[in-house]
Amino acid sequence: MAMGDGRIVWRSLTSRLFPTLTTILMVAVAVGLLVSLLSLRESGRRALERGVGNAHLLVAAEPGPMNTVLNHLFFANPPRAAMPYAEYERLRDSHPWAWTIAMAQGDSFRGYPVAAVAAELFDVYQPIYNPQNPRPMAMQEGAWLAPGGEGDFQVVLGAEAARTTGVRVGQGVYLTHGVGARAATGGDVTDLDAQGNPVGQADANTDLPMGAVGRVHTEYVYEVVGVLEPTGTAFDWALFTNLRSTWIKHAHDKRAARADIPLTTYDDLTDADRLVTAFMGRVVTRPGQETSAMLPSVFETIRREGFTIANPGEQIRRLLGIVGSVDQVLVAMAVVVLVASAAGILLALVSSMEQRRRQVAVLRVLGASRSRIFGLVMTESAAIGLVGALVGVAGAWLGVGLISRVMAERTGLAIDAGVGLTTGALVVLVAVLISQAAGLIPALMAYRTSVVRALRPIG
Amino acid sequence: MTDSASASEKPALEIAGLKFRYAGAASPWIVDVAAFTLAPGEQALVTGPSGAGKSTLLHLIAGLVEPSEGSVRVGGVSVFDSRGGKRDELRGRSIGMIFQTHQLLSGFTAAENVMAGMMFGQTPRSGHRSRAVDLLKRLGVDAPDRAVERLSVGQQQRVAVARAVAGEPSLVLADEPTASLDPESAQASIGLIQEVCRERGAALLCVSHDPSIFESFDRRHAFAELSMSSVGAV
Numbered sequence: 001m002a003m004g005d006g007r008i009v010w011r012s013l014t015s016r017l018f019p020t021l022t023t024i025l026m027v028a029v030a031v032g033l034l035v036s037l038l039s040l041r042e043s044g045r046r047a048l049e050r051g052v053g054n055a056h057l058l059v060a061a062e063p064g065p066m067n068t069v070l071n072h073l074f075f076a077n078p079p080r081a082a083m084p085y086a087e088y089e090r091l092r093d094s095h096p097w098a099w100t101i102a103m104a105q106g107d108s109f110r111g112y113p114v115a116a117v118a119a120e121l122f123d124v125y126q127p128i129y130n131p132q133n134p135r136p137m138a139m140q141e142g143a144w145l146a147p148g149g150e151g152d153f154q155v156v157l158g159a160e161a162a163r164t165t166g167v168r169v170g171q172g173v174y175l176t177h178g179v180g181a182r183a184a185t186g187g188d189v190t191d192l193d194a195q196g197n198p199v200g201q202a203d204a205n206t207d208l209p210m211g212a213v214g215r216v217h218t219e220y221v222y223e224v225v226g227v228l229e230p231t232g233t234a235f236d237w238a239l240f241t242n243l244r245s246t247w248i249k250h251a252h253d254k255r256a257a258r259a260d261i262p263l264t265t266y267d268d269l270t271d272a273d274r275l276v277t278a279f280m281g282r283v284v285t286r287p288g289q290e291t292s293a294m295l296p297s298v299f300e301t302i303r304r305e306g307f308t309i310a311n312p313g314e315q316i317r318r319l320l321g322i323v324g325s326v327d328q329v330l331v332a333m334a335v336v337v338l339v340a341s342a343a344g345i346l347l348a349l350v351s352s353m354e355q356r357r358r359q360v361a362v363l364r365v366l367g368a369s370r371s372r373i374f375g376l377v378m379t380e381s382a383a384i385g386l387v388g389a390l391v392g393v394a395g396a397w398l399g400v401g402l403i404s405r406v407m408a409e410r411t412g413l414a415i416d417a418g419v420g421l422t423t424g425a426l427v428v429l430v431a432v433l434i435s436q437a438a439g440l441i442p443a444l445m446a447y448r449t450s451v452v453r454a455l456r457p458i459g
Numbered sequence: 460m461t462d463s464a465s466a467s468e469k470p471a472l473e474i475a476g477l478k479f480r481y482a483g484a485a486s487p488w489i490v491d492v493a494a495f496t497l498a499p500g501e502q503a504l505v506t507g508p509s510g511a512g513k514s515t516l517l518h519l520i521a522g523l524v525e526p527s528e529g530s531v532r533v534g535g536v537s538v539f540d541s542r543g544g545k546r547d548e549l550r551g552r553s554i555g556m557i558f559q560t561h562q563l564l565s566g567f568t569a570a571e572n573v574m575a576g577m578m579f580g581q582t583p584r585s586g587h588r589s590r591a592v593d594l595l596k597r598l599g600v601d602a603p604d605r606a607v608e609r610l611s612v613g614q615q616q617r618v619a620v621a622r623a624v625a626g627e628p629s630l631v632l633a634d635e636p637t638a639s640l641d642p643e644s645a646q647a648s649i650g651l652i653q654e655v656c657r658e659r660g661a662a663l664l665c666v667s668h669d670p671s672i673f674e675s676f677d678r679r680h681a682f683a684e685l686s687m688s689s690v691g692a693v
Binding site (some may be wrong): 003004007008011012014015358359361362363364365366367368369370371372451452455 | 521550566574
């Protein structure tokens with residue numbers, strides 16, 4: 001292969017490998033940081049907005065409307081307070097709802113939240129709501145929860161929960177009380193026989209007292225009846241059972257803690273056992289309208305009764321407002337790091353120019369023009385910027401994927417893994433331009449190198 | 460007669476009234492050459508003590524320094540009629556240079572150094588690599604892909620010679636090529652340079668203060684006498 005400018009640039013960079021790599025690393029870190037922040041900010045915003053769903057209101061016993069939204073729609077934490085189911089029924093019957101869905105949360109399976117819901121959830125609730133393009137939840141495999149008592153001890157898995165746990169339709173699972181550090185990670189899945197009874201003995205941790213956080217409910221096995229299609233929301237990471245079976249097993253926890261008694265059934269339940277942590281609802285609207293004139297009065301009436309009531313969309317907008325000012329600071333910091341990395345390029349090239357005056361002079365003697373020498377140094381700085389930026393974007397792509405996965409598992413916030421093409425291309429372009437700006441001074445130094453002076457024999 | 464034949468008959472180097480001193484200085488001329496001619500393929504030595512201005516003369520011929528007065532033509536083309544990139548192009552095409560300290564591109568291989576000598580000339584790019592390797596082999600450098608820092612001093616000088624002639628220049632300028640060598644090595648070294656220039660048909664102008672190589676040249680001039688009369692033959 002003939003000698004060309006590319007080879008000269010390559011040799012110049014590789015002959016000073018350590019400073020070159022260090023400078024590339026600086027650019028990569030800055031670009032990676034910037035791209036990660038921009039991508040996470042944007043995809044986080046989209047994920048939050050997307051997960052709001054089509055409920056107008058969310059009513060809970062726990063304090064704080066934002067808590068209520070984050071805990072019930074994004075499964076951020078197990079709710080800390082419950083209300084009697086009878087209260088839910090009263091509120092349901094006393095307002096003009098199009099639909100309501102009662103929920104009870106707190107259990108988990110391998111750290112993934114379990115939401116006990118009315119089976120109608122899948123008929124009426126749309127986690128991603130677009131009136132022009134309705135997207136009701138769909139089943140990837142298996143069946144929905146059966147209505148009424150037939151749905152007892154059935155469980156439907158969100159797409160990601162099924163994928164990551166490897167649990168299949170037809171298997172039996174034991175749920176864990178609460179989401180504790182000792183949430184089961186093994187021995188909590190079993191095959192079922194034709195009658196739905198577990199084959200073999202579950203060996204999940206049972207050494208904790210009944211009702212303790214982290215104790216596996218080994219008394220009741222749930223049959224996996226279906227796996228949902230992915231929705232791109234926190235629902236993908238959750239499991240869904242009906243309310244009745246949740247009440248039964250928690251009532252059994254309370255009863256068994258007092259005496260050695262047979263398995264609790266639905267008939268053993270009292271009103272005190274029938275609790276929900278929240279309910280969501282959509283107020284009746286006129287056809288083609290998204291909101292209702294009755295919404296403020298429903299909101300105000302329920303709030304005055306002492307319940308926490310939240311408009312999910314409004315709470316998410318508030319959250320984004322809070323987070324937005326913080327991430328602007330982070331983005332500004334990343335830009336500062338990018339400029340600092342440009343200063344690094346400048347320093348690296350300027351210090352190398354001191355050693356390379358002789359090389360520049362030799363190239364001039366061989367016939368290279370001043371402008372070509374200028375171009376070679378500019379190409380070097382652009383190459384450092386480009387390679388650093390591409391490494392940074394690749395790192396960000398991996399990092400954002402990892403972060404979004406961790407966030408999805410820990411908070412249920414389903415962020416799109418990946419760096420937007422436009423964002424990535426724009427940041428790479430900016431990084432190269434900044435690198436070029438940083439290369440101007442060393443390129444001018446090279447341009448103005450005195451050949452005669454640089455070629456004087458040393459000593 | 461073809462154009463190329465007529466071009467080859469033009470002197471490799473013509474100097475007329477060339478004078479140089481640093482701008483604004485009322486000092487005597489550092490370079491003062493009334494007239495000097497070097498025929499194609501001819502070899503000449505200019506001798507003189509260190510600091511006399513011999514290297515400056517070569518820099519003037521290569522167009523690296525602007526003269527105060529006079530003209531230089533290489534292969535019939537005036538060096539100072541062109542400026543900037545055009546003059547660099549002329550240098551890359553017509554002049555090869557050999558230095559006392561070789562001035563190889565560090566971090567580059569032997570072959571890359573030789574190819575650099577062709578990079579700014581007019582030889583077709585597709586043949587650069589094979590030409591460089593052949594030339595190095597001819598000069599006894601069998602490791603063309605070895606970094607020049609890892610070659611012996613003798614091998615480095617061969618690479619420098621190969622680079623100077625790789626672009627088929629009409630004129631090779633050698634600046635104190637044997638200054639740091641013992642007399643025996645100096646003889647061998649200058650012999651190699653002369654032989655390669657002869658093979659390639661390039662004229663050679665060598666400046667040196669090393670008496671051990673004086674006898675290697677039939678045509679010799681003291682630097683000081685260049686200002687007195689016209690020297691050279693076509």
